[in-house]
Amino acid sequence: MAQENIQEKLLSKSKNSQLETFGKTLTFFCIAIIVFVVAMIFFFVAKKGLSTFFVDKINPFSFFFGTSWQPTELGPDGKPMVGALPMITGSLIVTILSAILATPFAIGAAVFMTEISPNRGAKILQPVIELLVGIPSVVYGFIGLTVVVPTIRNIFGGTGFGILSGVFVLFVMILPTVTSMTVDAMKAVPSHYKEASLGLGATRWQTIYRVLLRAAMPGILTAVVFGMARAFGEALAIQMVVGNAAIMPTGLTSPAATLTSVLTQGIGNTIMGTVQNNVLWSLALILLLMSLVFNIGMRTIAKKGSL
Incomplete structure (x- = not known):
């Protein structure tokens, strides 16, 4: 038993x-x-977005490369004029310029917080960065509307609404995100890299520039791409300062439009199933595909860095 x-x-x-x-x-x-x-989500957005080309018979070439966005008016071919190139161009310009502007500041702040003055950086800069991350988008847009737009109007003339205003607003919005990820990338560098460089007689700045930053470069690039992904998908703040003119931008101070600004303005004013509504879903599909591209880019950079 x-x-x-x-x-x-x-x-x-x-x-x-x-x-x-x-x-x-x-x-x-x-x-x-x-x-x-x-x-x-992918299936629903793709189904609605592709209806523009398969149901409404809109020419894909005229959609992606057309420069006239007037969905309620018919063009010479009898189809609505739905050229999305101005919005695609506006989104890419504000995203790239804001990332270029934010990257040096993020790297400088990360170097200060990890190598120059870690104690002071942890006490002063870290709470500031965390506070900036938690601020809602509408607050950034309101500050841009009341501070950035009048400043650009006084300096450069015009209305003040345009790509430059959007770049400054997005720069402030993505800066804490890029900075936080850059700090993590700097801290992830093995300590013996620094010790070996200093042991060979390199100065502190030579070690930071030639050793630490180069070792952390995959993480820094990942941070930049992540910031670009957030900037590309930002809607409310950019809508308040960019001018929302669906025309090809002629300068940094001229009013423009982005994919998100056109979407937020028009999606509530169209009827589901109409051409005007389907083309907005096509813009949403472009946003979704671009987000996928950014994610693939981040994974590729991180994978190369791990090797």
Whole structure:
């Protein structure tokens, strides 16, 4: 009897193994839900976005390279004039310029917080960065509307609304994100890199520039791409300062439009299923694909850095 009881205990599942099985099942279920939701989002947006080309018979070439955005008016071909090139150009310009402007400041702040004065950086700069991350987009847009736009109007003339105003607002918005990720990349550099450089007679600045920054470069590039992804998808703040003129930008101070600003303005004023509504979904599909491109870029850079 004793041997049979011992055999039954060995063959029966323990409480820990049952909990482990339950945990694995729950984890798989949660992951499956996430994958399903993401797949449905892609399917829904793609279905609505592609209706512009397969249902409404809009020429893809005229959509992506056309410069006239007037969905309620018909062009020479009898189709609505829905050239999305001005919005695509405006989104790319404000994203690239804001990233170029934010990168030196982010690297400088990260070097100060990790190498120059870590204690003071942790006490002063870290709370400031965390505060900037938590500020809502509408607050940034309101500050840009009341401070940035009048300043640019007084310096450069014009209305003050345009790409330059959007660049400054997005620069402030993505700066804390890029800075935080750059700090993490700098801290992830092994300490013996620095010790070896200093041991060979290099100065502190030579070590920072030639060793630490180069070793952290994959992480820094990932931070920049992540900041660009956020800038490209920002809607409310950029809508308040860019001018919302769906025309090809002729200068940094001229009013322009982005994909997100046109979407937020027009999606509530169209009827579901119409051409005017479908072309907005096509703009949303472009945004979704660009987000995918940014994510692939970040994963590629991180993978190369790990090697």
